[in-house]
Amino acid sequence: MELAELYRDVILDHNRKPRNFGPLEHATATVEGFNPLCGDRLTLRLALADDRIADIRFEGDGCAISTASASLMTEAVKGKTRTEALATFATVHRLLTDDGAAVDDRLGKLAALSGVREYPARVKCASLCWHTLAAALGSPHTQALPAVSTE
Ligand code: ZN
Numbered sequence: 248m249e250l251a252e253l254y255r256d257v258i259l260d261h262n263r264k265p266r267n268f269g270p271l272e273h274a275t276a277t278v279e280g281f282n283p284l285c286g287d288r289l290t291l292r293l294a295l296a297d298d299r300i301a302d303i304r305f306e307g308d309g310c311a312i313s314t315a316s317a318s319l320m321t322e323a324v325k326g327k328t329r330t331e332a333l334a335t336f337a338t339v340h341r342l343l344t345d346d347g348a349a350v351d352d353r354l355g356k357l358a359a360l361s362g363v364r365e366y367p368a369r370v371k372c373a374s375l376c377w378h379t380l381a382a383a384l385g386s387p388h389t390q391a392l393p394a395v396s397t398e
Contacts (some may be wrong), residue, residue: 250350254362257319268279271304280379282371285312299328300334305376312369316360317376323357329384335376343370353377 274292281288287309294302303325305317320339322333335357341348342361350358361375 250362252356253356254359257356258315258362261315261318265305265314265318267286267304267318267325269304269306269311271302274396276383278379278383280375282309282313282384283373284376285310285313285372286332287372287375289313289317289376289379291317291376291383292382293383295384297330298330300324300326300332309375310365310369310372312372313375316363316373319356319360319378320380325357333384335379339377340374343374 257311268353269296271292273294275295277290277292279288279290287307289305289307289309292303292352293300307317307320309313309317327335338354339357339360340356342350342357343363344365349363350361362371364370
């Protein structure tokens with residue numbers, strides 16, 4: 248599948264039917280993210296057990312790219328250890344910002360996020376949830392943290 252086609256299909260699909268969307272009971276970390284450039288708001292909740300993301304869900308109100316990226320992220324990191332999830336964050340961050348970053352099969356649907364590179368103004372929309380995740384993993388036992396801005 249062409250990357251442009253993958254980008255369009257995956258973003259549309261995950262915006263229309265966001266995965267892991269809604270509240271999460273027994274969350275061990277709750278972090279809010281805000282992207283002032285676009286107005287995207289996101290609340291990310293996760294349940295860490297033995298340093299592994301046992302469950303992760305999000306709520307919020309954002310553009311198609313921010314919603315799709317959060318949906319893809321929850322699918323990608325659920326079940327991963329904190330270290331693995333942060334490594335995925337680093338990979339996606341390169342994918343979003345580095346034109347030279349390789350897109351390979353191991354990325355699965357996350358490869359679609361590389362399409363955002365074509366729209367520099369939307370990179371913050373796509374990276375919002377990932378920065379929010381990194382903040383959540385930094386303080387896993389905090390119930391409520393102050394809002395985190397990606398600026
Ligand atoms: Zn946005």
